[in-house]
Amino acid sequence: MAIVVERKKLGFFERLYLPQIISGLWITLKNIFRPRVTLEYPDQAPVLPVGYRGAPTLVKDSEGREKCVSCQLCEFVCPSKAITVTPGEIPADSQYAFIEKAPAEFKIDMLRCIYCGLCEEACPERAIVLQNNFSINGASRAELIYNKTKLYAEGGVLPDKIMKWKRVKDNAELEGGSH
Template identity: 45%
Template sequence: MKVNRTELTWWERLYLPTLLNGFRVTLRHFFSRKRSGVYGDKQKKFAAKTTMQYPEEKWDVPTGYRGAPYLVKDVDEKTKCVSCQLCEFVCPPRAIRITPPGDTGVVDRDGAEKMPKEFEIDMLRCIYCGYCQEVCPEEAIFLLKDYAITGESREELIYDMEKLLELGGADKRAYDHHVQDGVGEGIKKWETKTREAGEQPEFH
């Protein structure tokens, strides 16, 4: 193959145009406001920067993102979990361990028969599959936004119930995070289930 080389003019061969162009381009970038298309319209506060200062600033993850699973509280700040242990059974890597209350259990709200004595999630084992959220009849566990779970020891990364409840926060936040198309006010699994039950063919 023959490569056609462009014949440079005398002025171009003098190397000066390249040099001046280099000065121009580098200066423009040096003083530019480091605007990046990556963050675009979504995140105005990062719009002027190309690089995100990571541990201090984090991506605001999209709605429905499956981060770390946390327990949520109901509107009265009470535990929603009723210790049915479905999540424990469904969990593929067996990251969840629930200690049921036994005979001496106490509950902190009406309408619940029991609540777990201890609820632990090993964040090192969790694979963020979301089965626990899927299976929970009480909508007590949700995969929220946290995606960078770090610690200095293995023990530190086994989150107990107190910590999970604190990190989970109010269930409104969890609903807002998992708002799906056409579901205005959260997931409300029971409504779906009721509707589905109603749609079952009747057997006489």
């Protein structure tokens, strides 16, 4: 048997709606005098905490040379399959032939990236680093697949001790010199 639920009848003040309007205005009035927490983005930029992980970028060493050795560890570890590395060979007659590889192309699909930082943790050369950029936007999906040029432009230079262009002996001296 169907049960009919009786609706409560509105009282006199409820039918006036005035108490509800006044209580709504009271909430608005109280919030007018509270400190503002909303930022007028993009005119006002948020203060990012130390260690903030924004979009992944590729970085160069202190001499402006690319650090990536196209080992593809980042590509394999990326849980969202956002990275595609196309390894390139360094010519045998180059003074840097001992390094063997550098990326011919490197792409990150920012639509797939979840900013987890696993690529940065896996990289043996500290060549891929999550930096402060959180504003990833574009007019098309294709624009949001960052290529090597764009990733280096975003990443800039990261002066640290890991420099693949130096031979192991030079790197050992570099390490020794810093102590």
